[in-house]
Amino acid sequence: MSEFAYTQRDFTRIRELIRKRAGIALAEAKRDMAYGRLTRLLRAGGHRSVADYLDTLERSGGTDDWQQFVNALTTNLTSFFREAHHFETLARHLRRSGAPPRQRIWCSAASTGEEAWSLAITACEAFDRLDPPVEILATDIDTACLERAGRAIYPVARIEDLSATRRKRFFQRGTGSNAGQARVLPALQRLVRFAPCNLLDARWPVQGQFDAVFCRNVMIYFDKPTQLRLLGRMVPLLHDDGLFFAGHSESFFHATEIVRSCGRSVYAPARSRVGRAA
Template sequence: MLSDDNADREFEFNDKDFARVRALILKIAGISLAPSKQSMVYSRLARRLRACNHSRFSTYLDALESNSSNPEWEHFTNSLTTNLTSFYREAHHFDILKKQLQSLSRNARIEMWCSAASTGEEPYTMAITAMEAFNSMNPPVRILATDIDTKVLDHAKKGVYRMEQVDKIPDEILRKYFLKGKGESEGLIRVRPEVQALLTFRKLNLMENVWSLRPGFDAIFCRNVMIYFEKDVQLQILKRFAPLMNPNGFLYAGHSENFAMARDYFTLRGKTVYTVNTDKAAKTGTGGEGQARQVTA
């Protein structure tokens, strides 16, 4: 059945095409697209059809499904991921993080993981919070920032933002941790190199069977990510988080997310912050110095 919208569209996009897209993105990225997202999917993927010189969605999807190594898979995934983020989003989490960091020993390096880094605002806020917590531009903290979308990771690595993207950050923090652009860069602002130095960016799909991460995280941020996954997928990911965390490690979730189904692994502290249950946490307590662990589904 054809949607009424097809009359005004450059490409035909029927219910069968949409069903195929939904099945593919669910399989490779765990993202469950609601039926109401059909128009959004069309607008985002129509650009890919033009770029690849396809005249029909069916042939575009055929080309993907017939070749698992097709580089277009990356563009397909990037097009359908949502990257809404901002500095100090859900600011209460960073107040909690600051206190958590100050309570940890300064003798060992503290490891944190931002599992949906998007364009970088969240992991950079984590880094600034660490610097504030230790009153140092070189705190004993390292942050792994990952995302499935390579395009937003490239943006994040640059650490350059428009002034309106930082308008809610206090002036004192801006002066301390950002550099304002001049000349051709007027209206832009860049994260200071000292802040960037705390971060390592890497592509990672939470649906991959193997993550190859070292255990020993004191904090994992996985905020406003699980809402795109079915409950069984959420539980699968949460079960894989637990053995990567140090005892009493904190898991930070989004304001609309509830991980009650993982109560065997995490205990709610309040304000969508969870503590990993000790018997499920990493046994080494390496703080990231141990061997890489093949964390499988």
């Protein structure tokens, strides 16, 4: 028997609330997952049932309570250099002729930071220096993830798949009580700024144009109209020769008004000439 009473109606309410707050379309199959993710909050709040928790949240939930609800239901799977081919494309892109003297990248679903640090490493390698002319804005809706990202400390197992050269050049190994931990080099930390951002919000904490936008493995949680609306808002933030990087299972071949495919899950603004036959 479950610790807390949990009905189909509760799950329907959870689905509606998370869709409204974060755009996340929870599939029917995620019923048990949702329960598992919320139990810690129920226990902490002394609730008797999921319905009781949801009633309280809806009746008197403050910003923190809602944030915890969202944090609990996001899926944050990520890793260093996930879909490695994107970083090779990015390295070439950063070195393209005609690139501005300072380049900007938006990592829009940064999770616990591995993607943003991979972008910073790529920038250092592309320019062969630890202070490349690149700045990275890394955002996510999940504030708990962003806090971990900002700490820039990971279990060494997380960086095991990186080459020895990368591990040595870009991480510091903990010793003594920090053994088993690896810290991202302070030079990389200077390249990245983390900030909360709900992609569903009418206003985003971003300004100016970007050379690349990474929006990977987050669109899959949104329904098609939301995906298209977000794509239509993000792509205008790119320079004409900027690139939009999507996740491996997110394709925008149908959004020809907005983007043009120019590589494996990489897109250019439809208005640009990049990658177009002369």
